[in-house]
Amino acid sequence: MAHRDEGLKRTIGVLGLSANIINIIVGAGIFALPAIIASKMGASSIIAYIFCGILIALVMLCFAEAGSKVNNTGGPYTYIETAFGDYAGFMGGVFVIVSALFADAAVSNALINMLATIYPVFEHGWLRLAFLVIILGGLALLNVIGLKQGIGLVKLNTIAKLIPLLILITLGWQGVSMEHLHIQSAPSLKTLGETSLILFFAFQGAETGLIVGGEIINPKRNVPRAILISILTVLIIYMLIQGVSQGVLGDDLPNFTAAPLAETARKVFGPMGFKLLFLGALISMFGYLSGSVLNNPRVVYALSRDRVIPLKKLSKIHPSFATPYVSIMVYAALCFIIAATGSFTQLAVIASGSMLIIYGLVSLSVIRLRYKLKPNPSEFKIPGGLLIPILSIGIILYFLSNLSRNEMIGTAIFIGVLSIIFAGIKWLKNR
Template sequence: MENHETSTGLKREISFFTALTVVMGTVIGSGVFFKPEAVYSATGTAGLGLLAWIIGGLITICGGLTTAELSAAIPKTGGMVVYLQRAYGPLVGYLLGWAQTIIYFPANIAALSIIFATQAVNLMGLQETATIPIAIAAAFLIIFINLLGTKKAGRLQSVATVAKMVPLLLIIVFGLFNKGDVQVQLLPSSMTSGSAISKLGSGLVATLFAYDGWINVGAIAGEMKNPKKDLPKAIVFGLSAVMGVYVLINLAYLSVMPAASLGATPTPAAEVAQLLFGNAGGKIVTIGILVSVFGTINGYAMTGIRVPFAMALNNELPFSRWFQKLNKHQVPVNSALTLFIIALVMIFTGQYNQLTDLLIFVIWIFYTLVFIAVFILRKREPDLIRPYKVPLYPIVPIIAIAGGLFIVLNTLLTQPINTALGIFLTAIGLPIYFYKKRKRIHSTIEKN
């Protein structure tokens, strides 16, 4: 089997334009259709809501540019886990893998399944009691498709990628030409008050779910024709384009519905589509949104089921041998079932926004550590070959770190119970890590 662990084994075929489309395709998901509810209910105004989308985009761009330095210098399978292990040692890398296994990926699957079900109930005029059963069915179907092999899951991903662009473009084009009368004041007069900053912070956490996925954009560095020149351009232009799309679609939403109404509906995009295109047209757009959400769940499942499998190969989990089991399609079947069971428990909460805030809080702790790792590795490993370096160093990484700290601290202050749950679930991994480590030491001593 060929070793693709370093960039030398990869063909440098990715052009700037391909990289640009990869960046945009990776980031644009379901959040843009559903997060307006959380953004505008948190901020209370159109202006503060739009500001949250813009600041979220700027933090994301700085985060992408910063992380890409590590991706280009350490092009190994495992991405973020590898960067954290290199900068902080095995414990921090392990905790990320643990948090991804029991919080990040299951919470994504659960939250997206809930919103898929909410949208389906709305489309078909069903009773609200049907939401949880439909969400469970959606999550089960996604896991089942993934168990049939990577090729089938990949085909679904391709269809969903096209499907998500159709409702986006339709709402933007027709929404912006809609003769609405929404007064948008970007900066409220009381912006310096703690209340406005707290509202902006909550809105920002909501937008960052829509921007999530950017962490993977640097992974293509090893296959780019000219990563030094093209990777920063692809990240800046790609994420700026995503931010532009998000701001435009929110302006389109606001041309049709006021911020208060957007903040009061769990299906803002579908309601806007219905007002723009009538009942039949609205339903067609809603079906496009459903396909997009289904594809987004699939994307998280494809990646997620491989995390506990990779950890089990390093004997980092209880019953590691059980997690290593592959089915006849070479898919980690027990890892997939574990992910589904955890997601199932989360689905029963029925809390889309609470789950997404939980996973954003936890993952941004690790994102912020990744940004700091750029400084650590520059000092500790000055001779490491860096095909790409963060532009405007150290300003860009400092903005990314400041943004990360603001998100984590604001969520700690505004959602203490949710964040305590996230910290507790992550901390459960600590005794497992030390138990496994002690067992490895004992077995090494016995062998010698």
């Protein structure tokens, strides 16, 4: 496919892209995840991890094929737009941005709230706003200066957040009791399905790491490799963390929903262990934000580049730094507004469902692109024909079926409103 990202430089290799994906996936959730999963399945939780790892791998294989065929910056939006046209691209792009903005705002507030537990001064409104400006403004400035600096920070954060987790995994086994890991009975299919639904959201993020498609070196080879490396790495880390937490705390694990890993470290290493994992959680949240400000503004850039939204300035590339600087600044400003007001609880529900819709549209895009674009021997193609895309679509429909009636109605209304906006934009462009 023709390359449309004039001015952007391809500087991201396999390791950089893998670190980018891992950094996005391993967010704040992993520091609370073990207690939530243990409360549902106990020692048999490991089965849910394996099951969910298989499911997310199927979806990410669809992303790998779509990413090897369509390697312009924009990630899932670009795949959908290329496969189905402007309307689907507009809907997909908006869903990606909305989901990302509210998730980033939530993590920003979670980061401040966590600091406030030790330093109550952060509870003051003016200081919270100042902190948001420093964090989001600083990350925006760093990514405007250059992709190399932005991806460098992502690599640093990825290493920094993984160090305390790896310490807990490698040294925490000294406090593990094998009795706590004994599986007494297999979980029911219903319990496995409900638990895997939670884990599915914990694995989200690989699609965000692929948004920098227009800046990846040899994407046809490096995209599928990076996905494989990152998903396997995250799956292994998650399983080991669950095993250590379950083995150390046993039946008490579900009682520590706020900070199960910190409590595990406290029991094994004492107060210093608690501080280490507490710091790890802060680093993880900051790393998530750094990855988001690196990746998500490029969806805004891509929507403007393709004239899906009639705001040409959003696709401007900085003449010196070769980055979509207007989109980066606008995205950071919107994130600050949402985080500062905090009035996003109801929309966050729609945002979580929107990502499942994105996954479904990308899986459909794989099928469409196989017939729309000329085959290229150097492109990655999922083995097994259409089996994996169809399986992915079926799994996503299953997850969506678990949304509440109000959530389904809210999502339908949101889609209706977006359709009206798209029609209005189309009418203005025709005039």
